[in-house]
Amino acid sequence: MRRDQLWIGTVGIATLALVTLGCENTAKGVKQDTEKNTEAAKPYVDAAAEKAKAKLKEAAENAKPAAEKAGEKLKELGGKAVEGAKDLGSKAAEGAHKAGEKAKEGAETAGEKTSSGAEKAGGKASEAGEALSAAKQTTVVKAALMADKAVDSSNIDVDTDADTKTVMLKGTVPTAAQKTTAERIAKAKVSKGYSVHNMLTVAKP
Numbered sequence: 001m002r003r004d005q006l007w008i009g010t011v012g013i014a015t016l017a018l019v020t021l022g023c024e025n026t027a028k029g030v031k032q033d034t035e036k037n038t039e040a041a042k043p044y045v046d047a048a049a050e051k052a053k054a055k056l057k058e059a060a061e062n063a064k065p066a067a068e069k070a071g072e073k074l075k076e077l078g079g080k081a082v083e084g085a086k087d088l089g090s091k092a093a094e095g096a097h098k099a100g101e102k103a104k105e106g107a108e109t110a111g112e113k114t115s116s117g118a119e120k121a122g123g124k125a126s127e128a129g130e131a132l133s134a135a136k137q138t139t140v141v142k143a144a145l146m147a148d149k150a151v152d153s154s155n156i157d158v159d160t161d162a163d164t165k166t167v168m169l170k171g172t173v174p175t176a177a178q179k180t181t182a183e184r185i186a187k188a189k190v191s192k193g194y195s196v197h198n199m200l201t202v203a204k205p
């Protein structure tokens with residue numbers, strides 16, 4: 001019995017050794033096959049890579065004219081945009097200049113009208129002032145004649161010409177002395193620049 005067990009153990013050990021050796025041979029064979037296959041495939045891989053490279057180069061060459069054309073188009077559009085901007089700037093400057101000229105003409109016209117209006121207003125004011133001054137002369141002289149008891153002013157009219165600045169005594173008085181006195185009173189009351197024209201007549205009651 002012990003001999004049988006010993007024999008079986010020996011056979012098992014031998015079998016295990018054979019299996020192990022076979023595995024090592026198999027792994028080594030797989031490695032060698034892989035290396036052979038890699039070497040065999042290398043020319044095909046290199047050829048495919050070169051072909052792909054050539055295709056990419058060809059595509060780049062084909063795309064180059066289109067890219068250049070697009071660049072030229074963009075350059076042309078850019079030039080047109082610049083010219084358009086210059087034209088707009090020129091038109092804007094011209095418009096501003098014309099607007100400035102119109103404003104200047106309007107200001108000059110307004111200034112002329114204002115000056116003319118001021119002159120007319122000044123003339124009217126001067127005329128009004130002269131009229132008031134003339135009216136004042138009439139009132140003052142008339143009041144002075146009425147206040148003086150030496151003169152019978154009931155029939156005396158006093159008129160003033162603003163244009164000639166002349167105070168005129170019209171009407172009648174009883175005596176030549178009153179005519180002289182009336183003239184003296186009027187000359188004493190009129191403002192500087194005014195003269196007295198005695199047109200009174202003597203009419204005895």
